[in-house]
Amino acid sequence: MxxxxxxxxxxxxxxxxxxxxxxxxxxxxxxxxxxxxxxxxxxxxxxxxxxxxxxxxxxxxxxxxxxxxxxxxxxxxxxxxxxxxxxxxxxxxxxxxxxxxxxxxGDFDGWRDAGNPGWGFADVLPHFKRMERHAGGASPWHGGDGPIGVTPMRGATHPITDAFLAACREIQLPETPDFNGAAIEGAGIYDVNTRRGLxxxxxxxxxxxxxxxxxxxxxxxxxxxxxxxxxxxxxxxxxxxxxxxxxxxxxxxxxxxxxxxxxxxxxxxxxxxxxxxxxxxxxxxxxxxxxxxxxxxxDHLCASLYYRSTVPTLNGPFSSLAGQAGLALRYILTRKGPFAISVNQAGGFFRGRPSEPRENLQLYFNPLSYRIPSDPGAGLKAEPYPGFLLAFNACRPTSRxxxxxxxxxxxxxxxxxxxYLSTEEDRDEAVQGARLARRIMQAPALRAVTAEEMPPSAGVSTDDEILAYFRENCGSIYHLxxxxxxxxxxxxxxxxxxxxxxxxxxxxxxxxxxxxxxxxxxxxxxxxxxxxxxxxxxxxxxxxxxx
Ligand SMILES: Cc1cc2nc3c(=O)[nH]c(=O)nc-3n(C[C@H](O)[C@H](O)[C@H](O)COP(=O)(O)OP(=O)(O)OC[C@H]3O[C@@H](n4cnc5c(N)ncnc54)[C@H](O)[C@@H]3O)c2cc1C
The missing domain is CATH 3.50.50.60 (FAD/NAD(P)-binding domain)
Incomplete structure (x- = not known):
């Protein structure tokens, strides 16, 4: 009725x-x-x-x-x-x-092989392309005239992200020019879904x-x-x-x-x-x-390692009103600068151990060190010193x-x-993630710009200590x-x-x-x-x- x-x-x-x-x-x-x-x-x-x-x-x-x-x-x-x-x-x-x-x-081929015909990567790629207006135009990997603007941050990131990429190279990690291209595995710069700075x-x-x-x-x-x-x-x-x-x-x-x-x-x-x-x-x-x-x-569950830097990072402008006003003015005039992109600038997909059959860890390198307070009223706050952070999570957790x-x-x-962390594999990958991040941090290019590792991970070294730190400090990255x-x-x-x-x-x-x-x-x-x-x-x- x-x-x-x-x-x-x-x-x-x-x-x-x-x-x-x-x-x-x-x-x-x-x-x-x-x-x-x-x-x-x-x-x-x-x-x-x-x-x-x-x-x-x-x-x-x-x-x-x-x-x-x-x-x-x-x-x-x-x-x-x-x-x-x-x-x-x-x-x-x-x-x-x-x-x-x-x-x-392989993720989508896995969906298809689990009994879902039509969901292999070759089947879904046209739908990815149909949605996309990639800043570089159409190509075998990208759509050029779809509704969602996709902008590579390459060329727009903070200079300290170059140290991250160089460090990955120094320890012979692979590099990829495009996470959404031929290979996801490797270090690189993320794309963001923005168009003309919005x-x-x-x-x-x-x-x-x-x-x-x-x-x-x-x-x-x-x-x-x-x-x-x-x-x-x-x-x-x-x-x-x-x-x-x-x-x-x-x-x-x-x-x-x-x-x-x-x-x-x-x-x-x-x-x-x-x-x-x-x-x-x-x-x-x-x-x-x-x-x-x-x-x-x-969901993806991640934790961050925090560092004090010897060179300026985004903490400078982000932690003062005058600095924020400068960035805002630049954004208003040019639609460019840190306000127009993400703070998750570099990162990549890596194998925590050579024996892993495929990339099993994702990393984010942020040229800004900030904490997420447990009190919602406090808001997200940049730390009052030059810093950066390296966050990591398992690519395909098995907890359900x-x-x-x-x-x-x-x-x-x-x-x-x-x-979260209810399987041995997920606990193992939490430790793998921290160890990989530390290995990258030990490479000369990043050592050269690092003053010290900050709490809560500073001083944490054995696998048990790493897992305990992860349990206490991890959070969702909201991929439910x-x-x-x-x-x-x-x-x-x-x-x-x-x-x-x-x-x-x-x-x-x-x-x-x-x-x-x-x-x-x-x-x-x-x-x-x-x-x-x-x-x-x-x-x-x-x-x-x-x-
Ligand atoms: C803070 C945050 C950061 C993230 N960062 C990223 C990122 O950088 N990159 C990335 O790829 N992903 C990111 N994600 C994840 C991504 O945005 C989500 O996975 C994706 O948007 C989910 O889309 P959806 O359509 O399934 O649900 P949603 O986009 O959540 O849409 C559901 C909608 O339904 C409405 N709704 C719910 N219940 C009802 C109801 N009963 N009646 C009417 N309306 C209802 C909700 O209000 C909402 O508008 C992030 C998510 C969050 C929350």
Missing amino acids: VGDGDETFDYVVVGSGSAGSIVAARLGEDGRNSVCVIEAGGNDRSIWLKIPVGYAKSYYDPAVNWMYSTEPEPELGGRRIYTPRGKVQGGSGAINAMIFVRGAA RSSAGAEYLRPALKRENVTIRRHARTTRILLDDEHRATGVEILQGGQRRTIRARCEVIVSAGAVETPKLLQLSGIGDGALLGRLGIAPRRHLPAVGANLQ GRVEIASPDAEGAPRIRPN CGTAGMGPDPATSVVDARLRVHGIAGLRVVDASIFPTITAGNINAPTMMVAEKGAATILEDAAARQR
Whole structure:
């Protein structure tokens, strides 16, 4: 029954993040489909969401950020790990650090080989290219006229990053000119998704223009509380809560859930799609027993080594008001300089041991030393001395966690339990990461610019000490994924290779939740690829139905 204020569209997309923005824009592109996007957060007009350095502002801003924390983590001494998520048009892609890495070709071949036809690297490369407007133009590896601007930071980084690259060379680590080119392995300079010095996110580049068309609509500050299913297990729409009013938005064709790796499993569970035992305990009538909903949670966990430098770094200008004003003026006049790029400038993908079959560690070299305070009110602070930091994480951690609703209340936070470091391999790679970072720091080029290693890692040397330091100081780099994983078996996955929820018609998941396994590197680019491919699949299936 259609009630007062109820509306009907061809497609309803839940979430306007990195994936949802692309899905909505592509589905509405030819003007024939009506599309409604439901977004719990507000608009993305704030200047801090546009200028790259605004990252530091949105990191702890509840106006645009869900600001979750995990449950106490057993292997991390019971610490709760801060888990920011974008709650705004553009989602996490509107508040992230903009490092643009596709992942290793083998990661996607692994997805395909796990029973997901069409997801090998050769299959997904065209979707990566379709989204990309690379500053160097089109090439066999890059797209030249897609919506997302991709800018190599090469040539724009702080001079001390050259010392990092030289140090890697001195200890015979490989080097790569392009992490998104022929080889991901090696030291190099990161690309960022920016265009003319501004953040180039899916929300800004796909959704904002799409909303100018009459057939694409957004409902902001609207929380989806339930997916509506009919007696035949078909999704017919969603229930939303907006301005204190409960309303129904119906979908003639499909509902697409793109609420991200935390909220997507939560919404499925609230709708009776999930582990029957969990739903039963919470008094939610199960509609489809899918035990993998919320399971298979993966993330990259990293720690940093901090150094005091003998040469100036970005701490100079970043730690004084006058310095910041100078950088701001340069940015306003030229759209260039440190405010226009990321502080994660150099880094790379390496093998922690020669016996590793492929790159298993990712490093970030930041020409700025800053701490993330546990008190959100304190904000991110540059240290008052010239410094830099070297951060590291495992590329493909094997720990698996869960996201579970804690109650049937749609407004309550779910329980996030990543189970970080719960495997021997992950603990071993934490030690490998610190040892590799230290080896690079011992190379002459970096020794020449280093005054001393700073706490908390200074003086830490045995494997046991390194692991203890890692447990106490590590944090998420916010790459949560896998909680509605793709696969052929409903006992162990949530969606099939066409991203359809097993056993429910008219319902797909298209976001970072569908990753069967985490990719090497930062996951915004592969999430946007999933959305490009997901939208193309939805349109293909619709065309096939009409034939
Ligand atoms: C602080 C931070 C830094 C990061 N840095 C990088 C980086 O440098 N490089 C990189 O590659 N990746 C980075 N990431 C990760 C990357 O941004 C995310 O993995 C990616 O954006 C996830 O996209 P998504 O579409 O799955 O979810 P999201 O982009 O999170 O989108 C989900 C959207 O759904 C909305 N939503 C949720 N629930 C509901 C509901 N019930 N009703 C309505 N709307 C709802 C949310 O408000 C949000 O807008 C970072 C993430 C964060 C948080």
